[in-house]
Amino acid sequence: MTFEIGLTIFVFIMTMIVIFWRPGGMNEAWPAAVGAGVILLTGLVSQRDVIDIIDKIGGASITIIATSVMAVILESFGFFHWAAARLATHSKNSGYRLYWYIQLLCFLMTLLFNNDGSILITTPILILLLKNLRLKPHQMIPYLLSGALIATASSAPIGVSNIVNLIALEIVNMTLYMHTAMMFVPATLGLIFMSWIMFIIVKRRLPEKLPDIAHDIEEIFFTKHFHPLKGSISVETKNKRTRFMIKVLLFVFIMRCLLFVASYFTIPIEIVAVFGSLVLLVWRWYHLGTTPVDILKKTPWHILIFAFSMYVIIYGLHNAGLTEMLVEVCEPIVNKGLFQASFIMGGLVSFLSNFFNNHPALMIGTITLTEMGLDPVTLKTIYLANIIGSDMGSLLLPIGTLASLIWMHILRQNKIKVKWKDYLNVSIIVIPITTFLTLFLLYYWVQLIFT
Secondary structure, three states, X not given: OOHHHHHHHXXXXXXXXXXXXXXXHOOOHHHHHHHHHHHHHHOOOOHHHHHHHHXXXXXXXXXXXXXXXXXXXXXXXXXXXHHHHHHHHHHOOEHHHHHHHHHHHHHHHHHHOOHHHHHHHHHHHHHHHHHXXXXXXXXXXXXXXXXXXXXXXXXXXXXXXXXXXXXXXXXXXXXXXXXXXHHHHHHHHHHHHHHHHHHHXXXXXXXXXXXXXXXXXXXXXXXXXXXXXXXXXXXXXXXXXXXXXXXXXXXXXXXXXXXXXXXXXXXXXXXXXXXXXXXXXXXXXXXXXXXXXXXXXXXXXXXXXXXXXXXXXXXXXXXXXXXXXXXXXXXXXXXXXXXXXXXXXXXXXXXXXXXXXXXXXXXXXXXXXXXXXOOHHHXXXXXXXXXXXXXXHHHHOOXXXXXXXXXXXXXXHOOXXXXXXXXXXXXXXXXXXXXXXXXXXXXXXXXXXXX
8 A cells, every 4th residue: 555545544434434423513624724735735636626616516505505595594483383384284283103204304305405404494393392292202212213213215216316426426427317217116115115114114113192282482582573563474374374385385396396407408407406596595585585695694604615525535545546446346246237236236335334334435436437348328327236235235334424413413403412323223223225216126127318
């Protein structure tokens, strides 16, 4: 092993340790930035490389930031409390029915926004609801855990629901439209299976009958946060508020669809995402009288730093020769056939994700694939197998994704303890089976649409 590879691997491992550890609640962007700084000082990543990195992650980062802005706007509209109230109403005091509504909510929030944004939206909603139902901690955990797993895994069907997926799309020169055509059906079927098997596992811990909610969650929020003289949505009836929320969600859905239209016509999707965010900001200003200034504070700008820094570190590993070593190891596997390659590469990315986080794992796996000179269909299929490993297989351990780390952080802030034992009791059964099934479905779906 050369000194360059050894140094870069050391920097990478130390960066990941600090990200997992998060001393003092440190944001994950800071250790990533320090690691990237060390790599830049070594000269392993040149100025030309930095420009290439910015080009690759720029559009993806802007798209994710714009989507996060939409999530912040939804919160200011009172969506969290409105959604919690709807879940309570439609569950009709059934703990089992609540489980399935939570699964649907988490799936849709990830599709409408992204996996990190979905965790930031759905986790507070669930905590608000479950506490209002006066459930005991051991009764809350199955709902919170199953919701987090499905929210994170739901970034697989469409590439725009995960920043690392968007970045990887740029690397393999694949459109968002093609990603969805090849991935949506197998990944969605995999998610349905995942929800079903989780339900079987956690059913005995779910309350069969839920108590009545202690307070009207929706009414308390709107009474507290809005003044009747504003004439805003806060003073209207619940039915009118529901119609308003549906209009907002419909707008977000339309903007989401336009991203795929833009991708099909090779229009930069970040333009559509930014436009949608600006329209929602104006809409909020009109209804609530809230200027866009607060968005500057609430938007997770650290995502830009994290994405850039991690990519610099991965580029350092690439330039030091790590991907060449991986090509030598993986090329004979890939040459055995598409079926074997999909399972082995998807499994490899799953393994790397659980121990080193899915962001670097998918980037390394994707860059390695591009160095093999594969034909377009083979490259894209194995890349999608990597996505399944990165988005689903990475959930075996609670440190495999940034979304999982955010989820655990939110729970700690709300003094809810989820032990690794609680997590593994579900994930150790659900994740390997779901990942295997989804890889199997992907292979046969690709054979169906390309032959």
